[in-house]
Amino acid sequence: MMDKLTDNQIAWRAAQDIADGAYVNLGIGLPEKVAQYQPPGREAVFHTENGILNFGESPASGAEDWDLINAGKKAVTLKPGASFFHHADSFAMVRGGHLDVAILGAYEVAQNGDLANWSTGPKGVPAVGGAMDLVHGAKRVAVITGHVTRDGRPKLLERCTLPLTGVGCVTRVYTSLAVIDVADGRFVLREKLPALSIDALQAVTGARLLTPGPVADLICPEL
Amino acid sequence: MDKTVTNVAAAVADIPDGASVMIGGFGGAGSPIELIHALIDRFRATGHPTGLTVINNNAGNGHVGLAALIEAGMVRKLICSFPRSADPVVFTQAYQEGRIELELVPQGTLAERIRAGGAGIPAFYTPTSFGTDLAAGKPVELFEGRSYVRERWLKADFALVKAETADTHGNLTYRAASRNFGPLMCMAAAIAVVQARRVLPAGGIDPEQVVTPGIFVQRVVEVARPVQEEDLNRARATYPLEAE
Numbered sequence: 001m002m003d004k005l006t007d008n009q010i011a012w013r014a015a016q017d018i019a020d021g022a023y024v025n026l027g028i029g030l031p032e033k034v035a036q037y038q039p040p041g042r043e044a045v046f047h048t049e050n051g052i053l054n055f056g057e058s059p060a061s062g063a064e065d066w067d068l069i070n071a072g073k074k075a076v077t078l079k080p081g082a083s084f085f086h087h088a089d090s091f092a093m094v095r096g097g098h099l100d101v102a103i104l105g106a107y108e109v110a111q112n113g114d115l116a117n118w119s120t121g122p123k124g125v126p127a128v129g130g131a132m133d134l135v136h137g138a139k140r141v142a143v144i145t146g147h148v149t150r151d152g153r154p155k156l157l158e159r160c161t162l163p164l165t166g167v168g169c170v171t172r173v174y175t176s177l178a179v180i181d182v183a184d185g186r187f188v189l190r191e192k193l194p195a196l197s198i199d200a201l202q203a204v205t206g207a208r209l210l211t212p213g214p215v216a217d218l219i220c221p222e223l
Numbered sequence: 224m225d226k227t228v229t230n231v232a233a234a235v236a237d238i239p240d241g242a243s244v245m246i247g248g249f250g251g252a253g254s255p256i257e258l259i260h261a262l263i264d265r266f267r268a269t270g271h272p273t274g275l276t277v278i279n280n281n282a283g284n285g286h287v288g289l290a291a292l293i294e295a296g297m298v299r300k301l302i303c304s305f306p307r308s309a310d311p312v313v314f315t316q317a318y319q320e321g322r323i324e325l326e327l328v329p330q331g332t333l334a335e336r337i338r339a340g341g342a343g344i345p346a347f348y349t350p351t352s353f354g355t356d357l358a359a360g361k362p363v364e365l366f367e368g369r370s371y372v373r374e375r376w377l378k379a380d381f382a383l384v385k386a387e388t389a390d391t392h393g394n395l396t397y398r399a400a401s402r403n404f405g406p407l408m409c410m411a412a413a414i415a416v417v418q419a420r421r422v423l424p425a426g427g428i429d430p431e432q433v434v435t436p437g438i439f440v441q442r443v444v445e446v447a448r449p450v451q452e453e454d455l456n457r458a459r460a461t462y463p464l465e466a467e
Contacts, residue, residue, distance in 0.1 A: 049330065050249045051400045066251050066453040067399040073250040073309075084399060086406045086434075087249075087280075088338040091331030095350060119356075125315055126327050128357065129305040133331030136350040167354035 003195060004147065004176035008223035012037040014103055014144050014174045018044050022100040023093075025049065025134055027117075028072040031103040031144055037223075045081070047099060049090050049130045054082040071130065094130070095137040102138035104131070106145045106173075108160040111207040113170040113182040115143065116162035135166030147175035147204060154206030156180065156187060177201055179218060186210050191218040226393045226443045227422055231261035234416045234444045238262065238381050241299075243276040245337065245382040245408040246289060250281060250308070251452030253401035255385040255418050256288045258444075260462055262383075263295050267463065274299045278337070278379060280330060280404060282306030282314035286461035288452050293317055302377070304330035310456065329357060332374050334407060340378035341410025341439070348373055382412030385449065386435070389419035390426070393440030394433045402434065409439040418446040 005013070011033035018024055018034070020042040026032050035046055045054045048070040055076040059065070064075035085093075093099060108116040118131040135141055148154055156173065173180045178201055179191035189209045192201055194217040202209055228234045235258055238244065248254030266272065275298050282303055283290025290313040292298055301323055306314050317323040328336065329351045339347055348371035352358040362373040384405040387398040395417060397405055409415040422445040455462075 048400075050252070051403050064453075065399065066451045067253070067401040069250060069252055069400060084397070084402055086402050087330070087334035087404050088407055091334050094331060114354075125306050125311070125318055126325070127305045127307045128327055128329050130330040132329040132355060132357065133351045164355045 003193060005193070005218070005220055006223060008033060008037075009220040010144050010174050010176055012220050012223055013179065013218065014142060015039065017142075017172075018042065018101055020044070023047055023053070023098065025094065025099055025102045025138065027102070027104040027131075027134065030105050032072065034103055034144070047090075047093060048076070049087075049094060049134070051085050051087060051090050052076070052078070052082060053085070054079045091130070091133050094133050097137050097139065099138040101140045101142060102134045103142045103144055104134060106143045106155060107162050108155055108157055109143055109145070109170050109173055110157050110160045111182065111187045112185045113168040114160050115165045115170050116160040118165045119163040121162065131165050135169040140171050141169050142172045142174065143170050144174045147177040152204075154204055157206035177204070177218075180209065188212060189215050191216045193218050224425070225391045226437070226441060227391055228442050228444050231257050231418065231444055231446065232264065234258060234418070234442050235262045235265065235383070238272050240272045241274045242272060242381055243278065243379040245278040245379040245404070245412050247382065247384040247403065247405040247408050248279065248281075249400070249403040250284065252399070253385050253397070253403050253405055254288050254452050255383045256450050256452060256455070257446045258383040258416060258418050259288050259292055263291055263297070263462060266295055266297050273297050276300040276302065278302045278333075278377060278408075280304050280333065281308060282311060284308035284452060285310045285456040285459075286313060287455045288462070290314065291462040293323065296322070298323055300324040300326065302326040302328060302333070304328055304333050327357065333377070334404065336374055336377035337404065337407040337411045340376040341407060344376060346373050346375050377411060379408070379412045380414065382408035382415040384408055384415060384417045386417050386419040388421045388423060388428055389417055389440070389443040390423045390428050390437070391443070392425050393417065393437030393443055394428050395419065395435035395437075395440060396428060396432055397434055406435045406439075409435050414441045415439055416442045416444070418444050418449065420447060420449060421445065
């Protein structure tokens with residue numbers, strides 16, 4: 001079993017790239033963890049597409065206000081400077097280029113930036129929510145994900161096999177093993193776990209990793 | 224001018240079979256539970272309305288509100304973005320048994336289609352869904368080197384919306400994130416029916432604070448202590464409440 005980052009560590013790494021003052025949307029699930037790891041001295045404003053800017057942590061159990069929820073329908077709180085807005089304005093913020101960063105989960109990412117994260121195929125009830133909107137318009141669309149699926153298959157591929165969420169939309173991928181950019185239709189390796197060789201990383205990646213520049217060590221605190 | 228009606232039953236009394244009905248809310252926030260339940264009461268008493276097309280972000284949760292409307296067999300078609308929830312059994316069963324039709328729309332596209340319907344814009348182009356299964360069959364056009372999908376407006380015969388404060392002219396404020404689809408659906412429906420926690424005389428809402436101007440609202444009914452879907456579901460409530 002290869003050493004890998006925990007979900008918290010992947011989220012921590014993604015949080016390091018969020019600038020002070022950035023407007024950020026975090027997808028439901030793993031991406032939500034990114035909010036916990038803002039570096040000291042930086043303040044990002046988090047957007048939830050159901051209509052809040054600058055929401056904060058969950059309230060204590062029993063103190064929930066069910067008119068104050070996030071896109072995952074979890075109760076949240078407000079921070080000073082928060083605002084409410086209707087859905088058309090909320091998605092204008094998304095598609096209109098007003099968000100600095102959107103961080104999403106993934107089933108698959110292709111080397112041209114295609115993302116599949118909404119459907120695992122024709123079985124069951126289809127549900128898309130805001131996934132297809134969130135991949136368009138933010139200045140950076142990043143993915144955080146385990147490097148491989150639970151059963152060990154690569155999630156970074158030459159082409160997605162599952163139904164697409166968006167075409168050519170992902171700009172950076174934070175995985176449990178590496179940080180990888182999407183540039184000119186190829187995966188470019190930026191950081192990897194120090195103990196992991198590039199060959200070993202390539203072996204669990206479904207598309208060629210380019211290394212045109214230095215590859216930094218991916219080092220995270222214990223989380 | 225006075226748009227108030229006396230009770231929720233009167234507010235929904237003329238919604239006919241086959242009507243299209245926008246229902247506000249995202250999850251339980253903004254869900255007009257009392258108006259939905261009034262519609263179910265009418266159906267239980269009269270057999271009408273049925274064959275409804277419902278537009279909502281979700282497909283109900285548990286056995287109350289929109290889920291109860293579906294469970295009663297009143298909904299022919301649902302237009303929504305995310306028909307899953309903590310307890311989606313009612314919609315899921317109806318869908319899998321072919322008793323309800325689903326039109327799945329990305330959330331932002333759903334919102335913009337409703338806004339467009341209210342704003343008199345029959346179609347618009349959006350980057351959302353380009354290159355995906357949900358864009359199948361839709362016209363695509365290139366603008367400044369990027370591809371965009373043409374989407375159509377969405378209008379409805381009725382909207383059922385929950386507000387915080389209304390005045391007799393139909394001006395509205397909302398509470399927190401319960402605003403979500405309310406302002407859009409009021410615009411897009413021929414008859415927007417609003418339940419509000421408080422209904423004030425004209426002048427009771429500072430014009431600077433009005434979120435939905437009254438021109439978009441046709442009926443207002445006071446529901447002073449609205450129930451919240453999450454509270455009902457935590458109590459495992461079903462609607463109608465079982466007798467005895």
